[in-house]
Amino acid sequence: MKILLNNREEKFDNEYLRVSELLDLKKLTFRMRIIKINGILIPKDSYSETIIRNGDNVQVLYLMSGG
Amino acid sequence: MKFPDIKKHLRNFRVGIAGAGGLGSNCAVALARTGVGTILICDNDIIESGNLNRQYYFSIQIGLPKVEAIRDNIAIIDKEVNIITNNIELTPYNIPEIFAGCDVIVEALDLKEMKEMFIETVQKEMPRIPLITGSGLAGWGDTGSLRCRKIDETLYVCGDESTEVSDELPPLAPRVGIVANLQADKVIEVLMKKRQ
Numbered sequence: 510m511k512i513l514l515n516n517r518e519e520k521f522d523n524e525y526l527r528v529s530e531l532l533d534l535k536k537l538t539f540r541m542r543i544i545k546i547n548g549i550l551i552p553k554d555s556y557s558e559t560i561i562r563n564g565d566n567v568q569v570l571y572l573m574s575g576g
Numbered sequence: 577m578k579f580p581d582i583k584k585h586l587r588n589f590r591v592g593i594a595g596a597g598g599l600g601s602n603c604a605v606a607l608a609r610t611g612v613g614t615i616l617i618c619d620n621d622i623i624e625s626g627n628l629n630r631q632y633y634f635s636i637q638i639g640l641p642k643v644e645a646i647r648d649n650i651a652i653i654d655k656e657v658n659i660i661t662n663n664i665e666l667t668p669y670n671i672p673e674i675f676a677g678c679d680v681i682v683e684a685l686d687l688k689e690m691k692e693m694f695i696e697t698v699q700k701e702m703p704r705i706p707l708i709t710g711s712g713l714a715g716w717g718d719t720g721s722l723r724c725r726k727i728d729e730t731l732y733v734c735g736d737e738s739t740e741v742s743d744e745l746p747p748l749a750p751r752v753g754i755v756a757n758l759q760a761d762k763v764i765e766v767l768m769k770k771r772q
Contacts, residue, residue: 541688541689541692543692543695543696543699543731545699545727545728545731548728548729548730550695550696550699550700552696552700553692568727568728568731570695570709570711570727570731570733570737571711571712571737571738572688572691572692572711573688573711573712573713573714573735573736573737573738573739573740573741574686574687574688574691574740574741575598575686575710575712575713575714575739575740575741575747575752576595576597576598576599576600576684576685576686576691576710576713576747
């Protein structure tokens with residue numbers, strides 16, 4: 510499948526991916542972040558059941574302390 | 577557009593700011609100078625000497641609640657700006673009520689856990705209000721990496737999304753000021769497109 514990840518096209522062999530699987534594949538599990546899929550915010554307790562499909566627009570906002 | 581017309585337009589709007597530290601205090605001042613009519617600012621900290629390297633406060637204000645001091649400082653700049661202060665700790669339960677009626681909201685909190693809680697709450701409970709967050713401003717140099725990135729119509733992130741503050745990489749006035757002003761500029765851009 511092909512998705513948009515932070516405005517960049519990414520290809521995966523999988524037919525679909527759970528959000529948690531995407532985070533594993535992209536080695537992003539250790540970073541605190543906000544995830545939106547097609548404009549919908551995905552709460553962190555739903556990462557293991559939320560499915561990313563071909564054509565989805567996935568935005569990851571990385572959170573850093575300091576303000 | 578001439579500045580008096582910009583100011584006249586911006587006077588009609590209310591901007592909410594969560595946090596009155598390095599991002600919030602500098603962002604509030606930039607918005608006040610540009611003409612935003614009402615600024616609601618929420619923080620429950622007091623000013624400490626360590627804040628003065630980047631926050632819009634003065635040494636004689638050490639010990640004062642930040643929201644009181646920012647109200648005083650903005651009043652010295654422009655007494656016409658309506659400042660609403662809230663000296664309270666933000667929770668998922670009080671955020672929708674506190675920020676109700678804001679045309680744009682600025683996330684200017686310190687800890688990433690608080691940022692996450694605030695962004696999740698605002699996007700879930702107030703999904704149509706544009707939210708301008710700040711993430712990644714520590715240290716010095718590489719100011720070209722500081723930018724405002726549009727996630728979608730209701731969410732923007734200002735900063736580099738990669739540097740985190742620590743003892744060895746503290747927040748300093750120049751980069752904090754840049755990110756605070758990137759946030760203020762995005763607020764102005766969003767408001768200038770809105771009808772009164």
